[in-house]
Amino acid sequence: MSTDTLVQDHGGTHDVSHLRKVAMWVFLGSEVLLFGSLITTFLLYRTRIGDGPGAEEIFDIPFTSVSSFILLMSSLTMVMAHHSASRKDWRQMRVWLLATGMLGMVFLSGQVFEFTEFVEEGLTVTTSPFGSSFFVLTGFHGAHVAVGVLMLLATAFMSFTGRLRDGEGMNVEIVGLYWHFVDIVWIVIFTVVYLMQV
Amino acid sequence: MATLSPPVEAPVAVRRGVWGWITTTDHKKIGILYGSSAIVFFVVGGIEALLIRVQLAAPNGEFLSADAYNQMFTMHATTMVFLVVMPAAAAFTNYMLPLLIGARDVAFPRLNAFSYWVFLSGGLFLTVSFFLGGAPDGGWFGYAPLSTQVTEVVRMDYWALGLIIVGTASLLASVNFITTVFTMRAPGMTLMRMPVFAWMSLVVNFLLLFSLPIITVGLIQVFLDRNLGTLFFDAASGGDPILWQHMFWLFGHPEVYVLILPAMGIVSEVLPTFARKPLFGRSFVIFSGIAIGFMGFGVWAHHMFTSGLGPVAEAAFALTTMFIAVPTGVKIFNWMGTIWGGSLRLNSSMLFSLGFIAMFVIGGLSGVTHAVAPADWQQHDTYYVVAHFHYVLVGGAIFGLISGLYYWWPKITGKLLDERLGKWHFWLMMIGFNLTFAPMHILGLNGMPRRTYRYPEGLGFEFWNAMATIGSFLIGVAMLVLFWNLYRTWRRGEIAGPDPWDGRTLEWTISSPPPEHNFDQIPVVEREDDFWHRKYRTAEDGTAIAIEPAPDMSFEREDNIHLPSPSFYPTLAAAGLFVVVMGLVYVPWGLVAVGVGAVLTLWGLFGWSMEPLTREEH
Numbered sequence: 001m002s003t004d005t006l007v008q009d010h011g012g013t014h015d016v017s018h019l020r021k022v023a024m025w026v027f028l029g030s031e032v033l034l035f036g037s038l039i040t041t042f043l044l045y046r047t048r049i050g051d052g053p054g055a056e057e058i059f060d061i062p063f064t065s066v067s068s069f070i071l072l073m074s075s076l077t078m079v080m081a082h083h084s085a086s087r088k089d090w091r092q093m094r095v096w097l098l099a100t101g102m103l104g105m106v107f108l109s110g111q112v113f114e115f116t117e118f119v120e121e122g123l124t125v126t127t128s129p130f131g132s133s134f135f136v137l138t139g140f141h142g143a144h145v146a147v148g149v150l151m152l153l154a155t156a157f158m159s160f161t162g163r164l165r166d167g168e169g170m171n172v173e174i175v176g177l178y179w180h181f182v183d184i185v186w187i188v189i190f191t192v193v194y195l196m197q198v
Numbered sequence: 199m200a201t202l203s204p205p206v207e208a209p210v211a212v213r214r215g216v217w218g219w220i221t222t223t224d225h226k227k228i229g230i231l232y233g234s235s236a237i238v239f240f241v242v243g244g245i246e247a248l249l250i251r252v253q254l255a256a257p258n259g260e261f262l263s264a265d266a267y268n269q270m271f272t273m274h275a276t277t278m279v280f281l282v283v284m285p286a287a288a289a290f291t292n293y294m295l296p297l298l299i300g301a302r303d304v305a306f307p308r309l310n311a312f313s314y315w316v317f318l319s320g321g322l323f324l325t326v327s328f329f330l331g332g333a334p335d336g337g338w339f340g341y342a343p344l345s346t347q348v349t350e351v352v353r354m355d356y357w358a359l360g361l362i363i364v365g366t367a368s369l370l371a372s373v374n375f376i377t378t379v380f381t382m383r384a385p386g387m388t389l390m391r392m393p394v395f396a397w398m399s400l401v402v403n404f405l406l407l408f409s410l411p412i413i414t415v416g417l418i419q420v421f422l423d424r425n426l427g428t429l430f431f432d433a434a435s436g437g438d439p440i441l442w443q444h445m446f447w448l449f450g451h452p453e454v455y456v457l458i459l460p461a462m463g464i465v466s467e468v469l470p471t472f473a474r475k476p477l478f479g480r481s482f483v484i485f486s487g488i489a490i491g492f493m494g495f496g497v498w499a500h501h502m503f504t505s506g507l508g509p510v511a512e513a514a515f516a517l518t519t520m521f522i523a524v525p526t527g528v529k530i531f532n533w534m535g536t537i538w539g540g541s542l543r544l545n546s547s548m549l550f551s552l553g554f555i556a557m558f559v560i561g562g563l564s565g566v567t568h569a570v571a572p573a574d575w576q577q578h579d580t581y582y583v584v585a586h587f588h589y590v591l592v593g594g595a596i597f598g599l600i601s602g603l604y605y606w607w608p609k610i611t612g613k614l615l616d617e618r619l620g621k622w623h624f625w626l627m628m629i630g631f632n633l634t635f636a637p638m639h640i641l642g643l644n645g646m647p648r649r650t651y652r653y654p655e656g657l658g659f660e661f662w663n664a665m666a667t668i669g670s671f672l673i674g675v676a677m678l679v680l681f682w683n684l685y686r687t688w689r690r691g692e693i694a695g696p697d698p699w700d701g702r703t704l705e706w707t708i709s710s711p712p713p714e715h716n717f718d719q720i721p722v723v724e725r726e727d728d729f730w731h732r733k734y735r736t737a738e739d740g741t742a743i744a745i746e747p748a749p750d751m752s753f754e755r756e757d758n759i760h761l762p763s764p765s766f767y768p769t770l771a772a773a774g775l776f777v778v779v780m781g782l783v784y785v786p787w788g789l790v791a792v793g794v795g796a797v798l799t800l801w802g803l804f805g806w807s808m809e810p811l812t813r814e815e816h
Contacts, residue, residue, distance in 0.1 A: 018381065019305045019306070019377055019381050019382075022305075022377045022380055022381055023305065023306065023373050023374070023376075023377040026372075026373045026376045026377060026407065027373050029407060029408065030369060030372075030373070030407045030408065030410070030411050031411065033408050033409075033411040033412055034411035034412075034414065034415060036412075037411065037412045037415035037416070037445060038415055041415070041419070041430065041441065044438060044441060045430075045436070045437075045438075048436035048437075050429075050435060050436055125422070125426055125427065125428045126426070126427040126428060126429065128429060128435065128436060129429045129430065129432075129435065129436045129437045129438075131429075132419075132422070132428035132429050132430055132437075133430070136418070136419070136422065136428065154807075
């Protein structure tokens, strides 16, 4: 980045939303290593199932495919929200933000349902290293989705009060960066943890 | 020059009292907070070290029990790494980075405050464990099953949670500093014109950014193994303790460079100033710092040569470890090139920088001997390793940071440190340090194992252990001299003026201590060492000739300066986190505290996101 890209107005104050966007990119770089470590752990333990059920016995690929599709669609609605925001169409932006949040919550409900199914079939965090690493990895991802949903709702809420226009609070673009990242991580998890193990 | 009569009275900031410090978002005050905390924890960690040395002074030591000894070596390392060297480096980064790049603050001042208070929560949390049933005792590396066995119910929970908290603080700070460097540089301050300390801080923060998530995952897995019954590192059920070692050292080796690179940055500022020459091969120093950052992620398994990785992995990691000595060696030669032929001023700051180079070379060379895997099998877990990493971490990191303290103290307080006391400090430290740790090479090669609380008579360990203990108390005396110097100077020191060292970088263009808004006008930078070239031109024979008249660095203060408003919310959110982790140690009834803490944290974060960002100054 050279000096001419510096966003600077009077008195050395900087454009806050630009700073936040850079910070979000930097932070997501760190998140890559977080999920990388969790996925590595899972790959090491994927066959260490002890006396418990293994991947092939419990995974319900059609069900998880549907919930994965729903999460992917939420990236589309997120793009729409960002698009509306760039046209300053705040009403439509709120609609798309809430739609994205709803899809995220549907995905989370799917994950809760899936977890209860697995527990009933005898796989818990204490059953085997496979169980430990599966639940902690997907649980971490679920927690990230939940945080994303909160960010979406907060952004939609703050746009009612007009704060968003003044550059305060979460910028839609920044929430979008985070949301797309969490989606991409799920694509990796779905491929590596689900599809490649059955 | 701007302020011919620097403020003699206490700066405004101090007068606002304790509440002013608790709610501050000023990067300079946060830097001072980091620095003071590091000094307090240094005393704690130092006392732990002295207790260890008293125990080992003679064969069959009776001073500490085995249990107490385990707590001491675990907490000594944890304290010195996470609560002393890292925050001391963070103190300089906080205070100096914005000044060095010509900014008024960091990118996110409240996040910065939050990082500090989270760090302090973690530090207090780790230390308070001594009074709540015993401190962590499984080693700072926490190898499973030492860290995962649940015989001592809570001790290693303190360790796992404490490191997660301290790591979170560093991670947030690294996002903040990286954003600051990329977006807040003054006009004309291109990346390659940035002072080397700013560069090394940037590399360090990238290292933290990419290594901390790895250890965080590992620590969470340890915590879950202990409290939820997961089987990540339980060998009996198919878990793999070696996975923990990989994760720990994949963090732990970049961490080594996190500790040393800030000191290298400081030395790269101090040497040119006191040699009155530009840093020799400046871009080489910067690029070798970047190279160390990259290669730092490729050498971790040399900590694990004895865990049975197999010959291919061991050969590979032996080679990468030898290679990483190359960029380090490049720096050493650049520093020697810098002082070569310079007109040296051997004041305390310079002495510590020169001491750094000498001691770091010794530590670096013994480090290369570890890279030879078969030799490492012999040295592993002996005092030879202890000698090595104290040479790089005390003779390296601590010497460099102390050099920075002497160098920047006049800028921070407006007073010069006493030179006579400073030289006493240096020589006592130099002699004490070498007396303590040089004998450990011999002890280690003679087979004295680490982390054992006593040794029998007749193995030839007596003499050198006694010497090491004497040396460690000499270091203690040296530190007392430093503290006395700091106190005395703070009370009635010689006024420094804005530019006491005839400096080269932007921080010396403003008054000491700097005004709250740092720069009356954001400087426009035209070249490396900009301030120096405003003061001196180069004659044909290469000598510097002062430009007459001296440059006037005083400017009208810009109107409309926005400074971050003070805020209580980051502190509140951090305090909430402290309550959360306290509760997590004592699950299940501690869950009440977890709930209370979570509410406090959310309250803090909510208030934080709702309050206005800046205030108009005055």
